Amino acid sequence: MATPRSSQAEIAGDLVAKAQALFGKERAEAIRPVLLDMAGHLWQILHNLPHHEEEPAFFFKD
Amino acid sequence: MAEPFELTVAQAAEQIKGRALSPVDLVQSLLRRADLLEPVLKVWVTLDREGALDAARQREQEVARGIYRGPLHGIPVGIKDIFYTAGMKTTACSRVYADFVPSYDATAVARLREAGAIILGKTVTTEFATFDPPPTVNPWDPAHTPGGSSSGSAVGVAACMFPAALGSQTAGSTCRPAAYNGIVGFKPTYGRVSRYGVIPVSWSLDTVGILTRTVEDAAILLSAIAGYDPNDPSASREPVPDYRGALHTLTTGPVIGLVRELFQHADGEVRGHTEEVVNRLVRAGAKVEEVPLPHSLQLILSAHRVILAVECAAFHEGLFREHAHLYSPKIRALIEAGMLVPGVQYVQAQRLRRMVRRDLEGLLRRVDVLLTPATPSPAPRDLTTTGDPMFQIPWTFCGFPTIVLPSGLSRSGLPLGIQLIGAPFAEGRLLAVAHWCEATLAVRLSPPLPRGAGPRP
Numbered sequence: 001m002a003t004p005r006s007s008q009a010e011i012a013g014d015l016v017a018k019a020q021a022l023f024g025k026e027r028a029e030a031i032r033p034v035l036l037d038m039a040g041h042l043w044q045i046l047h048n049l050p051h052h053e054e055e056p057a058f059f060f061k062d
Numbered sequence: 063m064a065e066p067f068e069l070t071v072a073q074a075a076e077q078i079k080g081r082a083l084s085p086v087d088l089v090q091s092l093l094r095r096a097d098l099l100e101p102v103l104k105v106w107v108t109l110d111r112e113g114a115l116d117a118a119r120q121r122e123q124e125v126a127r128g129i130y131r132g133p134l135h136g137i138p139v140g141i142k143d144i145f146y147t148a149g150m151k152t153t154a155c156s157r158v159y160a161d162f163v164p165s166y167d168a169t170a171v172a173r174l175r176e177a178g179a180i181i182l183g184k185t186v187t188t189e190f191a192t193f194d195p196p197p198t199v200n201p202w203d204p205a206h207t208p209g210g211s212s213s214g215s216a217v218g219v220a221a222c223m224f225p226a227a228l229g230s231q232t233a234g235s236t237c238r239p240a241a242y243n244g245i246v247g248f249k250p251t252y253g254r255v256s257r258y259g260v261i262p263v264s265w266s267l268d269t270v271g272i273l274t275r276t277v278e279d280a281a282i283l284l285s286a287i288a289g290y291d292p293n294d295p296s297a298s299r300e301p302v303p304d305y306r307g308a309l310h311t312l313t314t315g316p317v318i319g320l321v322r323e324l325f326q327h328a329d330g331e332v333r334g335h336t337e338e339v340v341n342r343l344v345r346a347g348a349k350v351e352e353v354p355l356p357h358s359l360q361l362i363l364s365a366h367r368v369i370l371a372v373e374c375a376a377f378h379e380g381l382f383r384e385h386a387h388l389y390s391p392k393i394r395a396l397i398e399a400g401m402l403v404p405g406v407q408y409v410q411a412q413r414l415r416r417m418v419r420r421d422l423e424g425l426l427r428r429v430d431v432l433l434t435p436a437t438p439s440p441a442p443r444d445l446t447t448t449g450d451p452m453f454q455i456p457w458t459f460c461g462f463p464t465i466v467l468p469s470g471l472s473r474s475g476l477p478l479g480i481q482l483i484g485a486p487f488a489e490g491r492l493l494a495v496a497h498w499c500e501a502t503l504a505v506r507l508s509p510p511l512p513r514g515a516g517p518r519p
Contacts, residue, residue, distance in 0.1 A: 002404065002407070015399070015402050018402045019398065019402055022398075022401065022402070023398060027398070030395075031395045031398055031399065034395040034396070034398075034399050035399060035402070037399075038367070038368075038371065038399045038402070038403065040364070041363075041364035041365075041367045041368050042364075042368065042403065042407050044360060044361050044364035044365075045361075045364055045365055045368060045407060045410050045411055045414060046407075046410075048357075048358075048361050048414065049410060049413075049414075050410075050413045050414055050416075050417045051417075054413045054414075054416060054417050055413065055416060056409055056412035056413045056415070056416060057266070057412050057413070057415040057416035057419060058266050058412055059252075059253070059266060059295060059296040
């Protein structure tokens with residue numbers, strides 16, 4: 001489970017392991033670049049979390 | 063005198079209303095244009111010749127009886143092939159939906175029909191409106207991408223194969239192809255136009271888009287399709303003003319906020335061109351001020367990508383389990399990556415989104431519109447990509463209305479454009495400023511294509 005202490009490489013490792021379990025090793029390897037890219041996005045979010053009272057946006061009804 | 067296929071929506075509407083142009087002649091002119099160009103440009107998934115001619119005859123008879131529905135009466139339009147069209151195939155350019163024929167119209171399509179528009183057919187989208195490149199060709203140079211995902215809609219409008227089209231935008235899918243093809247692309251506020259009956263990429267990001275050759279035409283289409291729809295949980299009850307009437311409401315030069323942070327991500331030619339455009343606007347009376355992005359562009363791009371991937375995976379999950387082999391490589395990888403993102407991270411991205419939106423909305427209280435280059439470069443010479451939507455994503459992420467206008471040509475002869483961003487539900491103001499910029503810049507681009515509509519039968 002990724003946390004704010006996780007490095008980008010650890011997050012990527014998590015995603016690749018989950019991909020291997022769900023889609024098989026061959027497929028996980030095929031999408032590795034996409035998973036590395038996604039790990040970068042998740043790392044960005046983990047390191048820029050909003051104030052704890054901030055609610056999600058979803059359909060912008062506010 | 064212009065051939066019928068060359069007319070804008072407003073020009074054709076005036077002639078139809080005055081009985082100087084028959085909707086049947088207009089449709090026939092566009093069908094001949096399609097015969098001439100479709101083999102090269104590959105705009106259409108479905109061209110409904112008989113249905114369009116039938117509808118044109120009905121609109122013609124109505125005019126003869128004194129029934130005129132408004133400025134879309136008898137106007138043919140192209141519809142991106144992710145919008146449901148009753149009785150007409152809606153494939154999303156995917157093998158998964160290859161034989162899907164909806165039993166009802168998307169709300170936006172139904173509203174166009176009610177306004178008198180003629181559905182000419184369904185235009186090419188990238189597969190499920192994501193990232194796999196389309197067969198459609200850029201009419202300015204076939205070696206360059208036409209952009210996507212509303213590829214057929216943008217190219218068809220640029221090539222005068224129809225005067226207006228519907229597209230959609232989840233990242234930059236209306237405004238980016240509009241810029242690459244030298245036309246006007248308009249994305250309303252999220253919730254302004256119903257998404258009902260539009261195959262989703264990402265429910266909380268998807269917005270119906272409009273592609274035309276003028277700002278006035280975009281206002282005409284928006285007036286027809288905007289408004290509350292009980293079938294769309296995100297549709298707003300905000301009243302719909304007279305957008306066409308709003309075009310002339312600017313009494314002084316607008317106040318324009320320059321988002322310089324995005325300028326820095328553009329190539330040198332685009333940056334220089336945008337500075338020249340800004341100088342021209344200032345000389346014509348605009349006031350400009352620098353507006354800093356309150357959050358890093360990278361954070362916005364990251365939160366946007368997580369939301370898009372997870373919602374895309376959620377929509378496709380059932381189909382994907384059965385038909386993964388039918389998906390093209392980029393959307394397949396996107397869905398798979400989306401399936402792996404922890405739910406907590408998705409919600410964090412949505413929380414960031416609310417924070418970013420609130421802060422960006424604050425910027426828009428100081429100015430009439432924000433301005434950025436439309437794209438970081440002209441259409442890339444790379445047919446494996448549809449280009450970079452980075453200049454559209456912050457505003458799509460926040461649900462703000464945006465418009466792209468053509469502003470000139472690059473040294474290599476490809477269209478360049480500017481993008482204006484308005485406050486939520488301030489489409490009238492945004493269109494008024496865009497109309498002012500359009501008149502000030504006086505740039506109308508036409509790709510190097512044969513001028514004819516093809517031989518008459």
